Amino acid sequence: MQKKALGRGLESLMSLSTNRISPEEVVVTIPLNKIKPNRFQPRNKFNSEKLQELASSIKKHGLAQPILVTASIVPGEYEIIAGERRYRASKLAGNKDIKAIVKQSVNERQRFDLALIENIQRENLNPIEEAKAFKKLMEEFGNTHEQISEIVGKERSVISNSLRLLSLPEDVKMLIVDGKITPGHGRILAGIEDIDKIMVIVDQILNKKLSVRAVEKIVSNLKNNKKIVKSEKYEIELVHLKEEIQRKLGTKVNVIGTSKKGKIEIHYYSLEDLERIIKGFKF
Numbered sequence: 001m002q003k004k005a006l007g008r009g010l011e012s013l014m015s016l017s018t019n020r021i022s023p024e025e026v027v028v029t030i031p032l033n034k035i036k037p038n039r040f041q042p043r044n045k046f047n048s049e050k051l052q053e054l055a056s057s058i059k060k061h062g063l064a065q066p067i068l069v070t071a072s073i074v075p076g077e078y079e080i081i082a083g084e085r086r087y088r089a090s091k092l093a094g095n096k097d098i099k100a101i102v103k104q105s106v107n108e109r110q111r112f113d114l115a116l117i118e119n120i121q122r123e124n125l126n127p128i129e130e131a132k133a134f135k136k137l138m139e140e141f142g143n144t145h146e147q148i149s150e151i152v153g154k155e156r157s158v159i160s161n162s163l164r165l166l167s168l169p170e171d172v173k174m175l176i177v178d179g180k181i182t183p184g185h186g187r188i189l190a191g192i193e194d195i196d197k198i199m200v201i202v203d204q205i206l207n208k209k210l211s212v213r214a215v216e217k218i219v220s221n222l223k224n225n226k227k228i229v230k231s232e233k234y235e236i237e238l239v240h241l242k243e244e245i246q247r248k249l250g251t252k253v254n255v256i257g258t259s260k261k262g263k264i265e266i267h268y269y270s271l272e273d274l275e276r277i278i279k280g281f282k283f
Helices: 010-014 048-061 084-092 108-121 127-139 145-152 156-167 170-177 183-189 195-208 212-249 271-279
Strands: 026-031 067-071 078-082 097-102 253-257 262-266
Touching: 048 084, 067 084, 078 084, 078 108, 084 097, 108 127, 108 145, 127 145, 127 156, 127 170, 145 156, 156 170, 156 183, 170 183, 170 195, 183 195, 183 212, 195 212, 212 253, 212 262
Parallel strands: 067 097
Antiparallel strands: 026 097, 067 078, 253 262
16 A cells, blocks of 8 residues: 655644644744755755746745744754755845744754655655665664655655665766666666676666666576576586595595585495495594
């Protein structure tokens, strides 16, 4: 069963609707130069073209929804919890101030949660930023995959698959950020340990416009070939071991089995031959 688009819901966390503001929250007009970006903003990249579009809309129609801020440690100043795009666009529009809901008593965890949820709801995070945000929730705030799933309203498997992207080489992650390869490509490539092989497949994706399904087949063949190579290597080792035992015992020997278990057959051709072989063992 699919979860709701957003687990706890952005509005339920920060009460953005003006008719549901709690007694501790106040809508005020704040000078833009008194507002600082969110230190816990999970987003690193803001699309300049889309920011300009938002700025034009704000200039023409005004701000449709106030941003959410909390008081800074510096008296008279505020820090953004959610709404950094609107804040940046308002500056681009030439505005000197902005409408904001002032939320009291917000801890670091809540600031990060709210910024993350707002970005996910508005689809503002690229896949790598989202994965880094999930990692931060785990490492700095001690969340499990299941807890993150509840926070952002995504299936647990989505969280796990997202985090896999962080194991990719930096060049590949940047290709995902720039939209040149998809997160689906990235998740498959994350299953390859050899960086050189990853880059060879990436070149094929870029040059041949390979689909995710096509990359799946390439990686599957790659893994199957590796299994064959391992099997061949094991067979060669068995032959060497068998020859070594035959040389020491001076008789025909068969080594049967796998790398985990098996048996050794030692041939003898008379009682005297058997006694000779047994004497060759050190008990």
